[in-house]
Amino acid sequence: MDTEARNSSPDSNSLSVHNPDLDHTSNFRHDSPRDSRRDSPRDSPRDSTDDSSRDSTDDSSRDSDHNPNHDPDYDSDDGWVGVCVPPRCRLCTYRIEPDEWTVATDNNGEVSSSFVNCFLTTHEEVKLKKEFRPCTPHCSHDARYLEGAVPGYHADCFNYAGTNLSHDLLSATAYPFEPVPSYDLERERATTQLLATKIGNIWRRLPHELSLMIAKLLVREYTIATMQGLYTTHHQPDGVLDFSQAIWARYADIGGFGYIHELSTTGGPCFRKLYDPEITPKLGALYVLEDHLGVRDLLLRDPEGNRTESSPSCYQPGSWWRTITNPQKLKVEHDGVKVRKIEDELNNTSNLRxxxxxxxxxxxxxxxxxxxxxxxxxxxxxxxxxxxxxxxxxxxxxxxxxxxxxxxxxxxxxxxxxxxxxxxxxxxxxxxxxxxxxxxxxxxxxxxxxxxxxxxxxxxxxxxxxxxxxxxxxxxxxxxxxxxxxxxxxxxxxxxxxxxxxxxxxxxxxxxxxxxxxxxxxxxxxxxxxxxxxxxxxxxxxxxxxxxLRSNYCEDTCLWFGVGASLANAVEIITFRKKASCLPTKIRFMNPYTDDWGTHSPIIGIALVYADRTTTFLGQWRLDCETSQINIEHAKAFYMAFRLVGPKTQQPYVSEIRLYAPSTSSEVATAWRWVKIDLSRPDELEWWSVKAWFSGSHVAHGDRGSFADTAGQVLTTIGNQ
Incomplete structure (x- = not known):
């Protein structure tokens, strides 16, 4: 691991920052306890009583991600500005998970105190007059009260890298788009394997399983050290590559994946020839393999579609191919660590090029x-x-x-x-x-x-x-x-x-x-x-x-999904219950009669299987759902229990479907509402789902339903049925 690069003195482009964490001039305060993914970062003043910074739950921060014109009660006349903090660390390049401790730097290089990454909170720095708002991967950062986005870091990564951060090094970790999470997982696995191999080569008597355990704990630090070790202030300048000459490439390993570190027309040690005009005088197409951090490889084809000397990296989901037709001269951008971008000098701007x-x-x-x-x-x-x-x-x-x-x-x-x-x-x-x-x-x-x-x-x-x-x-x-x-x-x-x-x-x-x-x-x-x-x-x-379909109950602020299907000739119901691991982290489920909070997972949809074995789906369906089958071929009715999502939304969701009615008052009270579905009636079964924080559900069958304005037509008691 390149600790020398990490501890080296700052160059002329270095950014000398003031970290309030180091002199205890600001602190973090959160309104509600939560289980953090990690403990508080090292050297973070968690117990200070100074109120120079604070975090507050603010629903408007959620709305601003989806409505750039939303303007909450925010007074900008006193010099305060808001900034977005995207959930990706600009040091280790990995995603900042919910509830992880975070640090951000503003456009002037000032550093915030550490705060928890949660887009429902706003972290205020009184000394900086800044509101740091953790946002979502698809936030546009363009709300009227925002000053755009600023770099964010894992607090532990920031402490590891030190307070002398180079502007140019941060530009090497900039990303124009958010990669899919599975790509991060693949990068993490590749880095773990690479680092475990290096650890095993140093300590040969160490079992490989222990090497993997150690490597997994050091993935972020290893990536930071690699980037710092590769970075040089005397990097290859941006320029133009002419395909009338041979083209060579030198690669670097970053996070377990290879990137083009340098392109040259002269070659040298550790370079690989990509193109030779004497062998292939004319090119039909150039394919550029890239991801969110830069260019990984090049694939060249002649006009007949045959491959030239290059041998591209294996494709992984999360890597993308850009096509350049009949390349002659290429513009190459370098960020000090790797080739950042390659494009045709002719700048062909057609629709999909x-x-x-x-x-x-x-x-x-x-x-x-x-x-x-x-x-x-x-x-x-x-x-x-x-x-x-x-x-x-x-x-x-x-x-x-x-x-x-x-x-x-x-x-x-x-x-x-x-x-x-x-x-x-x-x-x-x-x-x-x-x-x-x-x-x-x-x-x-x-x-x-x-x-x-x-x-x-x-x-x-x-x-x-x-x-x-x-x-x-x-x-x-x-x-x-x-x-x-x-x-x-x-x-x-x-x-x-x-x-x-x-x-x-x-x-x-x-x-x-x-x-x-x-x-x-x-x-x-x-x-x-x-x-x-x-x-x-x-x-x-x-x-x-x-x-x-016409809903009997529809809140103006909700987005509804409605579908109906006949119960005639239906012989089976398949329920789809969402796994607890897939539920929104901020949602809990409440029994309003006993105030009993739990983690009961909802039934988000059902499938009706008919006698001819055709199937109709109502609500949602996911392959990772927990399923169960209910045979209704000879049944006269079935019963659906509803509970409430709480505490804010109070939306109902389907918690249980069964063939028998609740028999006792205590059993009735375990649900917010019971609905009897009479299979002898020809009416369609309607399933309404709402998109508002959580996909709650309503059902309707003729004049019966779970809707709030039809309470007299549902089974709040069983005795009269």
Whole structure:
């Protein structure tokens, strides 16, 4: 480990900072106790009584992430300004987890006292007149009362690196986009293995298991030392590479992954030749492999598509490929540690040329996608196209048995389920990247395929939706429904009576056996670009509107998902219970009758299985849910118990489904409400889910339901039934 680099004297570009932690002029105070992931950082003044800094729970900080125009009661006339602190350490480059101790530096180099990373709190520094607001990965940092984003650090990383931080070294850890959490896990595993091997080479008698345990504790410190050891003030300047000469590359290992440390036309020790004009006088395409920290490798192809001398790094999810067609001269940017960016000197700014893809995309395929590229939502001001990462969505692909769609204040992710896939990685990623994501599932039976996909554009991104139609007439809405029928040209949101919807076809109509490989940009803030090589037919009439579900209970401030299905010929109910590990960390569940707080996990959706073995899904569905089967083939009724989410939202959720009624008053009191579903009635069973802090649920069946304004029609007691 390069401790010499860490303790070296600051250069002319170093940043001499004043840390209030060192002279105890400010302290941290949190309003409510919580279990921290780590103990307080070393040398942090946790017990000081000075009130020069404070943290306060502020719901408006949550809203500001999703509503840049939201302006809470904030007095800016006294010189106070707010700044966002993104949840990624600019020293070790790893994510700052919730409840970890954090330090931030403002634009003037002043250092905050340590505070807990929680986006529900605001940390105030009286001496600096700054409000440090931990934000989310998809925060735009552009609210009126904010001064933008500032670097944040793990408090332990900051103490390890020292207070003399180089501006240039921090620029080497800047990131234009947030990587998926699984990529961080892969980097951590690679670093652990690399460091454990080095430890084993030094202490040969140490068991490998102990080396791994030690290495896992030193991942962050090792990454910081590596970056400091690689950094040099005399780094390669930005320049232009001319493909009329041979091109060589030297690599460096950072966090277990290789990056291009230097590009040269002369070569030298430890350099590898990437291109020789005498062997390949003309190039057809250059593929640049990069991630959020910089350029990892180059792949060169001749006009016939053959590979040249380069041998690219193995692809890992989280790395992205940028295509440069017919490269002649390249602009190269260096950040002192590695090559940060490579782009065509001609600066081709066509629609998709500057975005990155999850695989090397030949120029011809990009051209086909450009012809049918749609912007589902407007790009945020100042968002460059090169910050978009495009991932595939294979419609009607081989072995597809269903589709899942993630929604979090807008459409976020599409996924086609195939046999043999890693079924849980995407759930883990979006549980971290988004706030309580809502997953909607569309199953397909053998012989069933998607015929067309329609997009509903509304005034607000949170009201956009998809309407998917299969060849068997099955249709499903992917998005919110509200309290009104979803009909083109009519209002559909209870809190926005003037909103108009506009339907347009994204895909289709497709024929049997016809598959389409489409692409969309991966973003926790919502899908913005959708591209397909298959043109849609505007001449085909629009879709029939979905079932006109009408909720008896809809709060104006909530976003509702509603779906209904017939109970006729249903023989089985499959329940999907969300695992406690997937629940929002700030949500607890309350029994209002006994004030008993617990960690009861909710039933977030059900599947109705019919006699012909077809299946309809109501509510949410995730592959990592705990499932149970209830046979209702010969039953006359079943019963649903509801509890409340507390203490703020008071939204109900389904806690239990069973075939028998509660028999005692104490059993009745274990739930907020019991609902009897009579299977002899032909009415549809409606399932309403709400997106507001937690996906609570309501159900309705004829004139019975769990809605608050129908309390006389539900089973609050059993004796009269």
């Amino acid at each position: 500057n975005v990155t893809f999850s695989r090397p995309m030949p120029p011809g395929e990009i051209t086909a996608l450009e012809q049918h590229c749609r912007h589902l939502t407007a790009l945020r001001p100042g968002t460059p196209l090169e910050s978009l990462q495009m991932v595939p969505f294979h419609i009607n692909g081989p072995g597809v048995y269903g589709y899942s769609f993630c929604w979090s204040y807008g459409l976020v992710y599409f996924h086609a389920h195939c046999e043999g896939e890693d079924k849980l990685a995407m759930y883990n990623d979006f549980d971290i990247l988004t706030e309580d994501p809502f997953w909607i599932h569309l199953p397909v039976t053998p012989g069933e395929y998607i015929n067309s996909i329609w997009f509903r554009r509304a005034e607000f991104n949170s009201s956009n939706a998809l309407w998917i139609v299969t060849n068997k007439g099955t249709g499903k809405i992917i998005g919110t429904t509200g309290a009104h029928p979803i009909t083109p040209g009519t209002s559909f949101l209870a809190n926005n009576s003037d909103a108009k919807v506009e339907w347009s076809r994204l895909i289709g109509p497709l024929n049997e056996g016809q598959s389409v490989l489409t692409y969309f940009n991966l973003s926790a803030g919502g899908i913005q670009v959708f591209a397909t090589p298959h043109p849609s037919s505007a001449a085909v009439p629009g879709p029939e509107p979905p079932s006109s």
